[in-house]
Amino acid sequence: MSETLVWIDYVIITCTLLISSGIGLYYRFSGGRQKTTEEFFVANRDMGVTTIAIGLMVSLLSAVSLLGVSSEIYMHGTHYVVIVLGYALATPVIAYFYLPVFFNLGDTSAFQGILMIASVVIVIVTAVLDVGGINKIWDIAVEGKRIDFNSTSFDPTVRHTWWNLIIGGFFIYLSLYGVNQIQVQRVLTIRNLKRAKAAVWLSLPITVILVCGISFSGLALYSKYRNCDPRTAGAIASNDQLMPHYIMENLSKYPGIPGLFIAGIFSAGLSTVSAVQNSAAAIILEDYVKPVFQARQKTFTEDQSAYTSKFLAFLMGLVCLAVALLAQQLGNLLQAALTIFGVVGGPLLGVYTLGMFIESADEISAILGLIASFSLSLWIGFGEPKPEIPKLPVDVSGCNVTMTDSTNNRGSATDDDIFYLYRISYMWYCALGFVCCLLIGLLTSLIINLLSERINNERKTLNPDLFTPLIAARIRKRQEMRRY
Structure with missing residues (x-):
């Protein structure tokens, strides 16, 4: 059995990249969108709720999640899944306290999201067929001590507990969805606040389902390698390579499947990188380029803004490539x-x-x-x-090696x-x-x-639009009372 890519795999990967690139090129040369900065950055505020909900999920759960979460579950157990409770608690705070402020100031993600989901489904389905059912995967995970939701320690030095996963997950989700330029800019592509809130709420179940799916794929990987850990056996250099290793080792006999998986990885990465490019370009344009022209009392036309935005996005892409070369040094x-x-x-x-x-x-x-x-x-x-x-213990009794991996090398x-x-x-x-x-x-x-005493004077001129709704309402009421 060949464990290398064949021509059909390369065709699928190429088509994926061409589709993602083609959508952007179509809007560039068709006389349609992306002629102004509003069209380029926020799609003229004309995107649908479902599309943006998927886009929010894809930006959060990138290739890092696809590879990292599965290896996390494989090596450390299922406790990480508790983080979705923190996500759920943060969602209403984002929708009703943070999002309205940005709205007052104020795609290819669905395709990429589908490929991500397809990659996870491939791993789970093939593992289920291999071991004989979902219940069998669960039983193997229980036997290998991978099912773990028992840590309720208040010790902040314990890596994963109910408390740090819920509270930490709450703040991470709040920071990513509530004030992060990438996610906020995505939400602002929707025309009104009500629909934007709906997108934030809809992204939650999509995110939870995919996190659980990726986590279960980690258990599926364990069911396959419970008696022959690939890293201990020397087949891979990092646990984050587990999922690609599984695909190449077990599915190379099905031409096109490895290519579909790699396309899913590329798509997950593309969604995040494209969002970073776009958001970074918007920040540089608004906070650095335009102020320079204003300081020199020069006109910066809409056409100039649009072309400058695209050039800045291209430069940010080069920066992302440079960072990617350094990512291998990050470890887990x-x-x-x-x-x-x-x-x-x-x-x-x-x-x-x-x-x-x-x-x-x-x-x-x-x-x-x-x-x-x-x-x-x-x-x-x-x-x-x-x-x-x-780390939880792994086994190599089914391999042609005799070494074992210790649970924790440090005392x-x-x-x-x-x-x-x-x-x-x-x-x-x-x-x-x-x-x-x-x-x-x-x-x-x-x-x-x-x-x-400056604060007393400043309070009279506060802009309510810059505050969360409850505070804004209090400021408006106070300002109205001063008029009479």
Whole structure:
């Protein structure tokens, strides 16, 4: 049996890339969309609810999730799935407190999402047929101690517990959907707030279903390799290669299936990268390029904006390629991604929350809070040394090797010698960054307000549109009372 790609696989991969590229080229040369910055960045606010809901899910659950979550379940058990409860708790907060603010200021994802789902289904279906049913996969996982939802520890250094997964998942989801440029820009492609809220709500069950599906694919992989762990046997260099290894080893006899899987991986990556390109281009254009022209009192036409936006998106694509070359140095794919989300997302969520919820907050307090929390998050998130990630035991009795993989090569004494903050679970990084930014910002604004009477004058000119609905309503009521 050949374990390499054949011509039909290359055809499928090529067609996937051509379809994704072709959609953009069609709108570029057909005389239709993308002639203005509004069309290019927010699709003229003319996208459908379902399309954007799928797009939100695809941007969140990229190739990192497709490869990382499955290997997480394979090596560490099912406890990670509890994170979806945090997602559920964050959804109404996003829809009713954060999203309205951005709306007042104010595609290919469905295709890529389908390919992602197809990749997961392929792994699960073939594993079910191989072992003899879904119940058999579950029984094997129970026997191998992969089914685990028992950790209720309050110790912040425990990697996964109910508390850090729910609370940490809440803040990660809130930062990604509530204030992240990529997701907010996607939601703003819908014409009105009511439909945008519907898209946010609809993306939740889609996300939950796919997270559970990817997680079960991890159990399916374990059912296949329970007696011959590929990494211990030397077949792969990283656990994140488990799913591609499974596809090539077991499905190469079906021409086209490996190509479909790789197309799914590419599609998952394309959706995230394209969203990053678009959002980064929008930020650079609005916050750096246009202000330069305004400072020089020069006109920056709509046509110039549109062409500059596309050029900036191209440059961001090159940056993404460079970062991809460095990604192999990050280690555990899922934990590395969520660490970055937490380190960056926590302070960002904190500074937006400060501005949207606190009337007395000003630029100085916001900047100081952001700098302090970002510094703390970077220190905790990337400080060394880190304790080794504990792993469940694996077996190689079915392989032609005699070595075994230990559950945890570090003793508890060694872990205790590591600085405490470096041992905190990565699931707490986003919440810690958020709380630090909010506290520093509040304290700083309180001190500034005590030393200055400027706040009393500024409160008279606050723009309600910049605040979350409850605070905005209070400001409008106060402003109306002053008129009489």
